Amino acid sequence: MNSLAEENYLKALLNLSNDKGEVNVNELSKRLEIKMPTVTSMMKRLSAKKLVHYESYKPLRLTEKGKKEAAAIIRKHRLTEMFLVEKMGFGWEQVHDIAEQIEHIQSPEFFAKMDELLGFPKLDPHGSPIPDKNGKMVWKEYSKLSECKAGDTIKLSAVINTSAEFLKFLNSRELSLGLKLKIKSVEPFDNTMVVSYGKRLSETLSHTVCERLLVEKV
Amino acid sequence: MNSLAEENYLKALLNLSNDKGEVNVNELSKRLEIKMPTVTSMMKRLSAKKLVHYESYKPLRLTEKGKKEAAAIIRKHRLTEMFLVEKMGFGWEQVHDIAEQIEHIQSPEFFAKMDELLGFPKLDPHGSPIPDKNGKMVWKEYSKLSECKAGDTIKLSAVINTSAEFLKFLNSRELSLGLKLKIKSVEPFDNTMVVSYGKRLSETLSHTVCERLLVEKV
């Protein structure tokens, strides 16, 4: 069994290693807000447990075992978020911190029950895929809203940043997943977008916001 | 904020100090399965935090602050058990170990939501009172089944032992809270009871079992 600290390192490693499967000590240190020497020593421990491939001065890579255990934690996190929203009536901006704690609960039955009560969901409330029991997790092919062009009509499918502040901002603009929107124009010098959706015919979204919204072309 | 270990000591202290409000180091040590020297040193720490009255070689007593914090943990435990049974479909024999973990979640909103969804319950699935938000917890005046006499008709109101084994035994005899039963006879030499209830007209219950069942006279 892994400790709480170990679980947090594993999860952060998988979350950071989206593309190449490689993570730097420095990145991990920043993400976890834990100093680099501590990270180095933990990597040696996880390496001894065959969860991480570790060589001095080389990037970090999860082993297959490590990936599976990390995915299991992320699965618990996302199932929990879904449960909190769908079954307990929380808003999507309220669930991250609670799920961050519940993901460490050791009880397969508990999460199996959540899964069943939710009808075996594939996505969490922020549009992120819930890894299956084997640790398999596939992201649909989304684009960032910031990469779309004026005239495009798109569907809001996921958010990258799940901080309460960002999600409260989205709430305040009635932006929620599944929403269709049309890009009316893009300011060339700061990439600000003017979009229309629902009853809002002209909302302005900063580039910072548009970079954090994942969309599907419609 | 108290650590997980500290919370477990506080909870055990309150659970053990039913009558006199006093607990021995030895009892606490056995309950927590932690050696006495470790308990002693933790008591010094909790004493420094004004949670426990501690003097060498004297029994341990929770301070008012300690009682309140301990009750808050027990409240979270029992609300969780109720939620698991009522809202998630677990059996009363399955919920203890899960609640043991969830009781440490730091999120007033999470437990407030449970409370609300459950309709502000006063008792947990085993008949134990759920402390209110101020830490107040009152046990109704129950008798042990083992103290009743032949001819009595009583209602099963709570169980003392909440181990899965004991609860599974009760399940196997269709014994559940709220059930009315009649004491047909008591064996004088081993205090075994023969009772009838529902469709079961003659069930034999050992003294060990009868001591763990709390009942109300009807």
Add this chain to the structure above:
DNA sequence: ATAATAAGTTAGATTAGACTAACAAATTTA
């Protein structure tokens, strides 16, 4: 009342997980 037993404490060791200070390697910049 004293000896035996049980309960409690002190002292010192251990492990996990964090830190800082100092140094070393790798990368970037001039």
Add this chain to the structure above:
DNA sequence: TAAATTTGTTAGTCTAATCTAACTTATTAT
């Protein structure tokens, strides 16, 4: 390519929470 910067490691310290061994105090039994 050499200097400056960034990244990573080593060495050593600290605290929480556990342990064992040895000792002390309190309780029980003869």
